[in-house]
Amino acid sequence: GQNIDQPTEMTATEGAIVQINCTYQTSGFNGLFWYQQHAGEAPTFLSYNVLDGLEEKGRFSSFLSRSKGYSYLLLKELQMKDSASYLCAVRDYDNAGNMLTFGGGTRLMVKP
Amino acid sequence: GAVVSQHPSRVICKSGTSVKIECRSLDFQATTMFWYRQFPKQSLMLMATSNEGSKATYEQGVEKDKFLINHASLTLSTLTVTSAHPEDSSFYICSAREGRGIGNEQFFGPGTRLTVL
Numbered sequence: 001g002q003n004i005d006q007p008t009e010m011t012a013t014e015g016a017i018v019q020i021n022c023t024y025q026t027s028g029f030n031g032l033f034w035y036q037q038h039a040g041e042a043p044t045f046l047s048y049n050v051l052d053g054l055e056e057k058g059r060f061s062s063f064l065s066r067s068k069g070y071s072y073l074l075l076k077e078l079q080m081k082d083s084a085s086y087l088c089a090v091r092d093y094d095n096a097g098n099m100l101t102f103g104g105g106t107r108l109m110v111k112p
Numbered sequence: 113g114a115v116v117s118q119h120p121s122r123v124i125c126k127s128g129t130s131v132k133i134e135c136r137s138l139d140f141q142a143t144t145m146f147w148y149r150q151f152p153k154q155s156l157m158l159m160a161t162s163n164e165g166s167k168a169t170y171e172q173g174v175e176k177d178k179f180l181i182n183h184a185s186l187t188l189s190t191l192t193v194t195s196a197h198p199e200d201s202s203f204y205i206c207s208a209r210e211g212r213g214i215g216n217e218q219f220f221g222p223g224t225r226l227t228v229l
Binding site: 033035040041042043044045048087100101102103104105107 | 146153154155156157158203205217218219220221222223225
């Protein structure tokens with residue numbers, strides 16, 4: 001199975017930068033996803049990393065280090081609407097269905 | 113992008129009744145569909161994985177006789193919560209993937225909030 005750890009809660013200020021970390025342990029790593037989830041809604045896809053390095057997409061960037069079992073999601077120029085839970089999910093090649101396993105999620109609160 | 117719908121979005125039922133939730137892939141054929149459950153302030157927990165035309169694979173601790181999953185076509189999977197009880201109240205989310213390839217992304221439905229009185 002997998003162990004996926006991320007902080008439970010974070011608080012940041014509007015306009016600032018915040019980094020949400022995720023560490024994982026898996027036997028057959030096959031990609032790491034970040035999702036955003038607003039309360040009462042389904043997750044929406046933010047990013048996908050399968051190779052080491054930084055993937056940038058607008059205000060959001062995601063970094064992966066496979067050797068360290070580590071990823072982070074970087075949010076720049078924070079806006080109030082970025083207040084949400086951010087879910088780190090790992091896909092394991094060894095699982096028959098190649099499905100995602102989710103971390104506990106990080107609840108981000110953006111304050112004025 | 114690919115769209116996955118769920119119906120109903122909200123359902124309130126009495127204890128002991130059965131509730132069916134539908135998950136549809138609208139613009140692609142979903143070879144594999146996944147059902148997740150999410151309790152308040154918790155992350156998504158995978159309940160089962162279903163491949164079209166075959167029986168669902170349930171995660172440990174999920175009762176297959178209580179949560180019936182049918183994936184009879186490439187665009188539709190249903191989850192039936194039988195004899196629902198208040199502890200089954202939760203947010204149920206399906207996701208769908210086109211093909212069995214390792215590069216295929218999962219697309220999530222909007223979720224169904226079940227409240228059992």
